[in-house]
Amino acid sequence: MKISQEAAGNATFAQEESLPRVPLPALEASCERFLTWCAPLLSAGELEATRAEVAEFLRPDGPGRVLHSALEEYDATEGVHSWLDTFWPYRYLGRRDRIALNANFFFLFQDSDKPQVERAAGLVAGALNYKRQLDQGLIEPVVQRGVPQSMVQNAFLFSATRIPGAQLDSVRAPYTDACPGPSPARHIVVFFRGAMFRLEVLGRDGAPHSLEDLEAGLCAVMKAGGEPDADTSAGHFTTMARAEWAATRESLITGHPVNAAALDDIETALFCVALEDFAPADIQEACDELLYGDRGNRWFDKAVSLIVFADGRAGINVEHCELDGTTILSFVDALLNTPAEEQSRQSGARPQGLPALEPIVFELDEVLRNQAQAAAEAFAAYGAATATRTVSFEDFGSSAAKALGVSPDAFVQVAYQLAHRRAKGHVGATYESIATRQYRYGRTEAMRVVTPEMVTFTDTMEDPSTDTATRRAAFHAAARAHVTRAKESQAGQVPEQHLWELELIQRRRGTELGVPEQPALYRSPGWLTLRDDYLSTSSAPSANIQYFGFGSTSSRCIGIAYVLLPERFNLYLSTPLAVADQMESFAEELRGVVAELRGLLAPEGSAS
Known part of the structure; x- marks a missing residue:
């Protein structure tokens, strides 16, 4: 979650270090609140059992004191921005189930009377204008009720991709030590009927293509997409459980070197655009498709995926590990509050001809093709086992x-x-x-x-x-x-994240700290019921x-x-x-x- 020191020179992020630190609650206060918060959900016997485990946790030489002391030491460490700096990666990047449907979230935009390609081009133009402003430090820090807000999450809007790992995922993103400044990428990835295309949306000098150019590029994608080839799209791999996907990704790279370039195209792309060849029957179906629609037409690990249906209805699917709803709301409002033509003008877009376009092709042997198809079937079944309603x-x-x-x-x-x-x-x-x-x-x-x-x-x-x-x-x-x-x-x-991080410290460092076993508090009726x-x-x-x-x-x-x-x-x-x-x-x-x-x-x- 940390961004590079170079990012501090960007006016959007410049005030981050002057914001107050997240307060670390006192251990006794969190335990008292925990008991207060879980009490309405417990029987008298369950509450008494939970009180006993809290007392054991809090005794002078008890596990809670040891773990909290370690957290205090971490919070005071140079370079640590918050006692939650380690918590967030474990909470989001440590989950081992699939993130598609389970973690990603969506917004359905207000309807537009623009046809599909025009709507999609306008959204791309708006996003490129936002990136230009972000790169130049022109995005004003958000202020709520006179209080400035953290802007760090904006660093993960463009060219950010979650990378699966066997034990813990990672994030490939700009404004980090590996890529200290803004993303230098000039392309997006466009999906159509399970096929993927690299579309250059910025010219060599960094100027965005005009709206007409973008529309022409998207039309070219749809023409090249041809017949659906969704069953074995590599996009299906991003619906798998994380460790399984990590192993598959390794197979993609080691067995077929050309796949490394394909993955690089996707992971460095500014964002994804999914063009659908159908119109949802109603609002309910549109929402469901934004949440867990697949057909090989998604890369769920990508931070931002704009999705536009055949009738021009549109929305966004967001990978959650570095982006929360408040940041995406600001981004979406910036996209939709200003007409596409004005977005394009502000960004310095100009006609440059048809954007460079090339298919992103994965070499899949029989094993990988079978894995892609199995992943597609498993995710379709998982979606079918989910009930939704508007x-x-x-x-x-x-x-x-x-x-x-x-x-x-x-x-x-x-x-x-x-x-x-x-x-x-x-x-x-x-x-x-x-x-x-x-x-x-x-x-x-x-x-x-x-x-x-x-x-x-x-x-x-x-x-x-x-x-x-x-x-x-x-x-x-x-x-x-x-x-x-x-x-x-x-x-x-608030007690929960504080106590949860203490549990995670025990998992990571318990033997070293002399707390080799999980404290019984985390098996108490109160803890299990509250969560x-x-x-x-x-x-x-x-x-x-x-x-x-x-x-x-x-x-x-x-x-x-x-x-x-x-x-x-x-x-x-x-x-x-x-x-x-x-x-x-x-x-x-x-x-x-x-x-x-x-x-x-x-x-x-x-x-x-």
Whole structure:
């Protein structure tokens, strides 16, 4: 995640070192919060057992003290930007399952009346203009409520690719020691019908091709793409579990030297563009295709892939290891807020003729062809085993919540809990992503939504004997508790990532530190229950996107990606097919709950 020292001269990144460091919580504080956060989810016996393990963890010579001391020492080490510097690579690059559908996320852009090639060329032009501004340090650091935000993630927008590893993946990217400055690449990779093409979009002097040139280049790709050859596309390899893909990548290179050049073309490309030869039947299908559509037409390891369907509908699929939603929102807003013609003009684009185009061809022997086909079949089955649903509220948005005197995010999170209670009969561990980019190299924190007040609220609403005033008071108490916890989470007063990193230190250095075994805390009812998501939630507020989505995080989890804007509220839900009926029930209950809560709060609209 670290960027090169040379990048500090770029005005976009220049203030990074002056941002405050991510605060390292005190060990006792994290353990106390951990008990408070997991308590509403536990029985009395489970809570008592968890308390006992926390006490053992915290004893004067206990494992927690040793591990925390090691983390403090690491945090004070020269060159370390944050105590999370090692955590993030282990969290994202260390996962060994497939990242396609499981980790990558998507945005569905607002519709356009432009045809496919024109829409795609405009998006490419916008991205090239953004790169020009980034290279020249013209992207102003984001400021929220007067507080500057970390801009490091912008270094991973262009020519960044995740590389599979046997134990731990890595990232190939510019602004690093291997490539200290901006990406020197002049090409993108365009997919069509499972075929890949290297398309030069910048001239030799760095000037972008004109919109007309780009359209001509994309048309040439589609003409050259011919008949589908998707079954054995090398793109399928990126859907495999990471260690398996790492071994296959090694086979690609060692057995067939020409493949190293093909991989280099893809990995150094500024970004990918996937042109689809079909139009989704509806919004639901468009979202699903953006999340896990394949046909050999994706390279899921690429940081940014712009996807344009035959009807001009478009979106983006993002590899998550170095990029969070807030950074991609800024990028997408920059692409879509300015007309393509103006983007092209600003970038200095000029007519240069048909962009240089050449196919990217992999030599696949029978073994590799069979692996590609098997990967395609396995991923198609995995996608088919995932249930998804879009839910849209056209008569509700953040303005309506504010009119009721409630934090919009608190309103929808309270609604989720009541809908889940009615759909499944109980509340369950719920994750909400909280941005912490106000800190140096800051990313996100893991907020847990279920507070005692939230449980009391759902109990109150399910008790037919309670009156309106009691229900209203319970709602406001839950909403206030939610806002308080969100503020604490944004300030880094959160237990989970801290305790998780201590566990990872034990895995990496336990024997050296005298903690050879995993502390029992990490097998306690509290730890296991708190992190076993029933709901995993994240929001992406932008007027330029219709839907945002990601896969669920466990065998019974409902992933909830939501776009909450002043006048609309759109959700994309995902869950394993085995529990699809529960997701459908949740969706139907949520519709009723939103209406019910609006009615409950309308009479007084008291502030929360």
